[in-house]
Amino acid sequence: MKIKSPPGLHYPITVNKFVKQKDEEVQRSSPLFKYHYTSVVEEGDKYGDVKTVQRTFIATFHSSIDGTITKWFIKDGAEIQRPGVDLVEIEEPCTHEVQFGGLCVNCGKDMTATDYLTEERNDTRATINMTHDNVALLVSQKEAARAEEDAKRRLLSAKKLSLIVDLDQTVIHTTCERTIAEWQADPENPNYEAVKDVKSFQLADDNVAHVAANWYYVKMRPGLKDFFDRMSTMYEMHIYTMATRAYAQAVAKIIDPERKYFGDRILSRDENYTDKQKSLHRLFPTNTDMAVIIDDRADIWHYSDNLVRVPVFNFFPGAGDINASFLPKQQELVSATPKKAVAEPSAKDEEGDTAKPVSVAGKPTESVPTDTTNGGLTEIEQQLLSMGAADAPEVIEQQAKEQEKVIITQQTERPLLKQQLLLDKEDEAAGEEETTEVAQNGDSQEHHKHRHSLLHDDDQGLEVIEANLVRVHHAFYDEYSKKKTGAQGGRVAALRGEKSPKKRAIEDFVPDVKNLMPQIKHDVLNGCVILFSGIIPLGMDVRQSDFGLWISSFGAEVIERVDHKRLTHVIANPDRKTSKVKDAAKNPRIKIVTAEWMFQCCTQWERVDETPYHIEVSDAERGGSPWEFSEEDIAITGDEEGEDTTTEAARLEMSNMSDDKWQALGDEIDDFLNESDESDDDNNSGSETDDSDASQNSTSKLQRRKKRTLERVTSLTNVVTADKSSGLPSPETTGPEEEQGEEEGKVIDPAAAAHDVDSDSNDGLEAQMLAEFERSASEDQPVEVA
């Protein structure tokens, strides 16, 4: 180690004499050289007068370490002007590369000791922790690099990569609800098939829940054992979880009873230093080239390039991740979980429907996500509040309490049991209805006896993950062998040529997963331009949102406004037709799909066919105006004359209606009046279906008003779906285009003109519509047309 001139001396100093020569052994605190310096001091003489005089002092420089002097950087008589000048090189017998609990592993000395000679404490030499299960063992940068180099060679020779496996909701799902045990014991239960292989365990030192003997029920993702079997030939697997050590080990015992997949490579929250994020550098401090991660959350990995994000494994509906309640909840997760939950049951329902023709299957599960969405919002707020308080111990305590609360809630309230009971009830109701139906259809009778199970054992996430992991592995070793043969060829050439053959470092032809994976992913949705509508909460930066980042990592570009030239996909909420969706729908080239399409693409790493995820937008909305019209065009053409034609045409429509149609129309208007502003769009979408060619609809004033109200809609509100079934033209729609052309501006209806002066408020709109309706209805006569 080099010793430099320390701060705190009276510079400049002049070296007088070396005490120790080169190759001599020095002890700590033994003198190395003598030097002198000059300083100004106050001196008193015998008469009591104080004088300031300049004096020269001689001092000794002591060694701060043991060892052998290998080189002097200074000469006798040299003057040292400032701190930080190299003085001497001393080779230490032990460089304390590996330290355990503040002790050097090789020499057994205490590394934390400090004295007057200490410039830098010895424990700063080893600061990297790369052991899975111990926080006391630290190594130096050099040692870490050496260890990784070893590991790399071993993996390369075995043709493997490292795989970091997350536990909760990636390969298993855990709940604490003892309902599971009851279901397991009851073969009659509809969930028996799904839960019969659920394993359970207790933790001895469970200080999380003070409720005595808390049982954990662990469901393995279907096909887990085969997955591990196949993956262990290509990957060396590590567990990295945010759960406690005891929990992680208990789960590892379940998923890997022979300890052949993971061995002792288990890293838990207890060894992670922070409970807010995971870091690849915790395990691979210097080199992450060969590490692949599978996790259901990208946020805690900071969207690492090594991450293969997997579909969430949500076996126990509503149970969530019991260990994530301790984590700071990310907004993305809150919005992601319910949406996933919506998507999955719907997929299941399709399968279920073909197998057993029952229509109610989806209902209870669909009701769950809406609950969680609303609940999730308040959680976001809570989290935002608590995030401000940083790492205060109270916050951590509070988080611990939250986790406890989750567990206790699962134990006492037993949400799964409740959901199943609800399901049973609906089954009964549906069963009664269907006995009659099926009797007519002559369909099979058996399914009536079948109670619907709450739990579905049909997750196929692992197949998708496996395909991706195999792909990465192949890509890596293809690239590796390509580079290697290239390098060898180069070496042969170099040998033949005049240049001396340099042995190339192994790094030169080991590819980097961080580069390979984004390349593979980037090709998936390359060229897609994506717009989110009704998916991401307002006020959030779309590109920085979880979904936005996720889909951009697959090469798609995320934009925020409808751009007819470039936009290729709109990812929308199927329940709500936002103005963006409608605008985009005018262009047949733009595909409007559910979020499920995105999930499928991003999990399968393939651009899946959009057709099954297509959101139907009625022709009226699409054809409401030709897609060439942008919003600006509409605004310009919208004028009084447009309004006139509207009312005109509306009357035309009305005149052709029969009485029952009037009834339906009346209901619809009542609906409209009863609704809040936000639901305007639903009314609109339901009512315009007939007029596919009425191109000037949108020019009416009513339309423009509605557009304005639409723009006030927040995407966070959950809209009560209005009755879309009537399909009748509503008063604000116009007749066919040619008629308008002829009659344009010819007749000015006095009533409409009067209403025209109404304020822009919605009261005015409603009043106007009501008046129009009542007037026409009372006359019940075709209105005179020019």
Next chain:
Amino acid sequence: MFFLKELEKTIQLHPSYFGPLIRAHIHRELLTKEEGSSTGKFTIVCILDNFDISDGQVMPGTGAAEYTVHYKAIVWRPYKGEVVDGVVTSVIRSGFFVDCGSLNAFVGRAMIPSEIKFDANATPPQWTDNGDQVIEKGTNIRIKIKGLRSEVDKMYAIGTMKEDYLGPLQT
């Protein structure tokens, strides 16, 4: 090394325990709290039965009573150079961890005889000389303490097995 040591402990007792069985409560409290605990310097192995309880004093404000208990206990204090037996808890590339009762020790690569090599491909990973010496998780082992450091309630030790008669114990 084991010692017989006189110790003192202050115990606070909730008013609900006041009654004829108060001595038993204090005794139980002493045993559960003290036995097995480590002060950082030594570990209390066993508290001897003969102990002395002072008069209780009610704490103002809480109603709890405070008792000072004098007792003798067998304590264990490890020393540098001491030879101890332990159980291997974890085996890694840079060495292995040994549990010697309350003392957590680590034996680094440099402290392992050179004929014993690390085998990462074995399941579980182990240090072995490919003969009868195999060090894996759960192995009973004899080591010599080479360095010792204590924190508030913990002790860390560095062990060596590079001397005669040290290493895995034959079972």
